[in-house]
Amino acid sequence: MLAIGLDIGSITTKIAVMDGNDLLDTNVSFTGYNAESAWRKILKDTLDRLQLKESVVDRIIATGYGRNGVGIADKTVTEIKCHAVGARFYMSNVRSVIDIGGQDSKFIRIDADGNVADFVMNDKCAAGTGRFLEVMARALEVELADFGKLSLNARKSSAISSMCTVFAESEVISLISKGEQRENIIAGIHESIVNRLVSMISRSKIEEPVVLTGGVAQNIGIQTALAKKLQIKIRVPDTAQVNGAIGAAILAGNI
Amino acid sequence: MKTFAYFDSGHEFPEEIVMAAGFSPMKILGDVHQGTAAADEYLFPFFCPFARGCLSDALANSEKWDGIGVAHGCDATDHHYDMWRAHVMGVPIFWVNTPMKIDQTAQIFYRKELTRFIDNLIKQYSVKIGENELKDAIRLSNQVKSLMQQLASLRAKKDISNQDYFEMTHKAVQMPKELLVEELKTTLADWEGRGPFPAGKTPILLTGSDVTFVEYMELLDTAGLRVVRDDLSLGERYFATTIPDTADPVQALVTYSFDMPRSATRVPSDSRLEYILGALKDTKIDAVLSQNMKFCEPYAMDAVWTVPALKGRGYHVMHFERDYTPSDNQMLTRLEAFKETIQQKGGRQNV
Ligand code: SF4
Numbered sequence: 001m002l003a004i005g006l007d008i009g010s011i012t013t014k015i016a017v018m019d020g021n022d023l024l025d026t027n028v029s030f031t032g033y034n035a036e037s038a039w040r041k042i043l044k045d046t047l048d049r050l051q052l053k054e055s056v057v058d059r060i061i062a063t064g065y066g067r068n069g070v071g072i073a074d075k076t077v078t079e080i081k082c083h084a085v086g087a088r089f090y091m092s093n094v095r096s097v098i099d100i101g102g103q104d105s106k107f108i109r110i111d112a113d114g115n116v117a118d119f120v121m122n123d124k125c126a127a128g129t130g131r132f133l134e135v136m137a138r139a140l141e142v143e144l145a146d147f148g149k150l151s152l153n154a155r156k157s158s159a160i161s162s163m164c165t166v167f168a169e170s171e172v173i174s175l176i177s178k179g180e181q182r183e184n185i186i187a188g189i190h191e192s193i194v195n196r197l198v199s200m201i202s203r204s205k206i207e208e209p210v211v212l213t214g215g216v217a218q219n220i221g222i223q224t225a226l227a228k229k230l231q232i233k234i235r236v237p238d239t240a241q242v243n244g245a246i247g248a249a250i251l252a253g254n255i
Numbered sequence: 256m257k258t259f260a261y262f263d264s265g266h267e268f269p270e271e272i273v274m275a276a277g278f279s280p281m282k283i284l285g286d287v288h289q290g291t292a293a294a295d296e297y298l299f300p301f302f303c304p305f306a307r308g309c310l311s312d313a314l315a316n317s318e319k320w321d322g323i324g325v326a327h328g329c330d331a332t333d334h335h336y337d338m339w340r341a342h343v344m345g346v347p348i349f350w351v352n353t354p355m356k357i358d359q360t361a362q363i364f365y366r367k368e369l370t371r372f373i374d375n376l377i378k379q380y381s382v383k384i385g386e387n388e389l390k391d392a393i394r395l396s397n398q399v400k401s402l403m404q405q406l407a408s409l410r411a412k413k414d415i416s417n418q419d420y421f422e423m424t425h426k427a428v429q430m431p432k433e434l435l436v437e438e439l440k441t442t443l444a445d446w447e448g449r450g451p452f453p454a455g456k457t458p459i460l461l462t463g464s465d466v467t468f469v470e471y472m473e474l475l476d477t478a479g480l481r482v483v484r485d486d487l488s489l490g491e492r493y494f495a496t497t498i499p500d501t502a503d504p505v506q507a508l509v510t511y512s513f514d515m516p517r518s519a520t521r522v523p524s525d526s527r528l529e530y531i532l533g534a535l536k537d538t539k540i541d542a543v544l545s546q547n548m549k550f551c552e553p554y555a556m557d558a559v560w561t562v563p564a565l566k567g568r569g570y571h572v573m574h575f576e577r578d579y580t581p582s583d584n585q586m587l588t589r590l591e592a593f594k595e596t597i598q599q600k601g602g603r604q605n606v
Contacts, residue, residue: 078591
């Protein structure tokens, strides 16, 4: 059974291709203005790379905010469920998933039977999401990819107290003008995201093992700040960014 | 017929009194499509947007109304009474102070308050509001409530969309009652002939802030959630109980006000929970969608108590905050995920 999961996020489009229980390939591209051309291109590029024709694909499940625009999908499933399934593929006994995407963040609690027991989500506000980091990286003139590593060199973390991205950006600018070290500011930014996440998580109940997914999960500064604040071990799969697409592909294989 | 508009938050306004005075009562619901710009001249954006929508409605339309009543519900209604007196021009505005509690003292107080309201209407409009007028109004009101009960009970059996139900609850509080009765009878015949409850939909009970625009109900239907029970003012709270047919019509209105399903603006909340539990049991449904509109404090705070109380009894419950906007498609993911969790727990779709 050749199954595909397509995760159409607000910033990136992700694909996972599975043959039975084997993950054959994954891919990420920017969604851009035209989500349809984004998923069509990533689908074609990935199948070309695998030297497969679209006709041999048995099932496709679409997820993510643009899921309803994937006309060729056999089914759409929410990213909540797909992230839970994807995290279980990485760690079968996972009980909590924290997903930090480009424009939203979510916490998913999974019960002992593997069901989604509860979830909380922030999708109305950029604070606590990848977008927040992007805005801050621009203000600090740092490549987003370097954010995590730089924060590890911080001697202290600057206090960023505003909950709002726009006001937090002004705070960062005034810290820069005061001569605060860039590394310290980045560490403060990570802490502020983590504080936001932890108050969202506290509306549910965190249980271990905890898996961190989404594009922001690879940021070592976020991983460290989150583990410190929650006082728990955080596991991050190599496939964190495509975790939702993997979950969708697994569900596609099970239809 | 002359229109008497009213602003309340939990079905507190005694419609039957203005009906007895010869008016057609009309609940002010604002218009989410018009926004709240007019009211925002006086109020900050962190106040309840529904109430701001109602003030905008009153500022734009008060000249078409012959009177306005504001009844004590949440804090928004109380403060709006003063604001409306200062800014909504050309129409008399009345205040009805509905008590928060349901004890004996509250009943005596409320009876006096209703009598005061009747006297004020008589003085202002030179109308007669006697026992007969009140009894006729109560009879007509009960006819509406009983027809609404019959319609609402079909939601769990027939294919009645959330939008169809919303439309009738909307008309119930805005249309002249005589016309409404005819419309309800026609709708009942239509709904009785509908197909069975659709297989792909998940039946839920909806609680929380009043839903005052159809788009939110449409969104629930799009997510596959069918509202078959609720305890909203624009819903079951309005018609779940009828007004007792007793010799003293004012006392009957007092009893009615105290017996209806309680809103979150009233204390204590136990009887509010009892109504929800009874509805879930009667209809054999196990999923509750609790929501509060952003800046609606009564329901945001109520959820802190109600949601765990329902979860603790084994029901599938989700609480969401929503915006006062007709296009809230970001909510769709949460609503669909809620439906998925209900199905999973039913053992059908384990992840
Ligand atoms: S929505 Fe909430 S805050 Fe606004 S009027 Fe209704 S009960 Fe009051």
